[in-house]
Amino acid sequence: MKIGIDAMGGDFAPKAIVEGIVLAAQELPAGVTIVLIGQTAVIQQIIDNQNFKGSNIEIVEANETIEMGEHPVRALQSKPNSSIGVGFKLLKTGVIDVFASAGNTGAMMVGSLFSIKTIEGIQRPPIAGFAPQIDGSLAVILDIGANADVKPEMLAQFGILGSIYAKATMGIESPRVALMNIGEEPEKGSVVVQQAYKLLQEERKINFVGNIEGKDFFKAKADVIVTDGFTGNILLKMGESLYGILSERGVKDDFIDQTNYEAVGGSPIIGVNGNVVIAHGSSSALATKNMVHLCHRIVESKLTEKIKKAFA
């Protein structure tokens, strides 16, 4: 297995990314290689500084970098040798089994849709994150930002995709799928979620448990939380902000620690023809290390193959 990582993407790249990769490389089982994509000399220097003696890190040269603020489509077209551009080429040709970057999220999304493309039958691939729960578990939440505007059919598909993801990577036999809403009753909420409720209820592929409200977000009432990319993004980022706020105030608590994004470090785009993971823009070495482990679980669990099968 080869895990491809953009060494140049992220607020603290390449240093934090490469340092995280060195940490991960020492924990991965035999047969798993990390392929770092970026400026070889710079990457090699950081690896050498870590006194890394292993043989499971490779480097593929990419001499351009797409910056955070760049327009995704234009950047990918004008910089074919960017670390993100090269990453998608390696993913498409099967050189790597998964591609992850903490860089320009838009470019990762555009690269996924135009390079490896959406799986047939899926309307719009969502990004799936994790929401910490009071019982110590993590719930899958999707979409967390790819689709600000959704249709009921898209939300119903998010339910199926999230269910497959939770089962594949977390080993939950029959994940409880819930719809984020502003009331428990089926007739509550926006026109879109009211219709999505009916579709989710009729969907035989999933274990739909109904609506949950904002007050239930942390309460371990679901394994998969379905929502649009607008609400999901705001909820997740608000949740993530708690760790920083309370750490600064000196509050130490296991549950609050779980809201630290570093614990997972990455969110896959699911429903495309390949494994793609978006890492947090401000990824630290710890976040990067944990993101590599998530990539490993995603490849090992054959997530994309399972999704293709479900929508075939």
Add this chain to the structure above:
Amino acid sequence: MKIGIDAMGGDFAPKAIVEGIVLAAQELPAGVTIVLIGQTAVIQQIIDNQNFKGSNIEIVEANETIEMGEHPVRALQSKPNSSIGVGFKLLKTGVIDVFASAGNTGAMMVGSLFSIKTIEGIQRPPIAGFAPQIDGSLAVILDIGANADVKPEMLAQFGILGSIYAKATMGIESPRVALMNIGEEPEKGSVVVQQAYKLLQEERKINFVGNIEGKDFFKAKADVIVTDGFTGNILLKMGESLYGILSERGVKDDFIDQTNYEAVGGSPIIGVNGNVVIAHGSSSALATKNMVHLCHRIVESKLTEKIKKAFA
């Protein structure tokens, strides 16, 4: 000034409500009377049990109660002598200056729209809540649940309404109005918020400071947070859940204490021809007491008159 309170609405009514009223009555300035609406004998018994000796509580009989799960329109039509029905009659005829209830939110909304009616020029009245901020202040957030589906023009009006509310009840001279979004740039977010951004930016009546993200929700970047009733409701309820979760875990922190809804206890429907406040369904005596003080501030600040003037 007469503050009308539904004694029968809420999970712990009438006991918690009446006990909260007795607490509030002892703190209110001279000239302010609380009018309790509900079953006189029951209410009087609770007041007597509190050994209340003041003269600033009156009771108006209402022998029916609208239950939490009832259909709002049907309930108001079939129960004209319900505490909510009587409350709106007293508000419309000017007997009371504000009407508040912890009961059926839908009935409070329908009562507002059909009895005292929307102020001319306002598309859809929102419900305004408070979001606790890390600097100890409170930001107004609206809409928190009246309108799950919104148009850009509605969000722009929420900005104006929230600004007037923050200025009137919190004394902020030029409240910073922000739009809740999934990125800072104007072109981010759903089609509706992208258009709302432009309208808010062009609106001369307010001090628009741009988009804020979920991570900024608690960060004191705005005095007024504009959002649709779907997102606002979910965010607020998720925020409120923190107090319960962390209290149970033994975490004590001033900021977390602020997420306790009891500190404010009520949210006005703004943009209707009268002062209407919705209290939390599970209102305690403390929440009720603080809600009465909010009602007092709303009447004293001439909130509704100021809104009418702004939209004249």
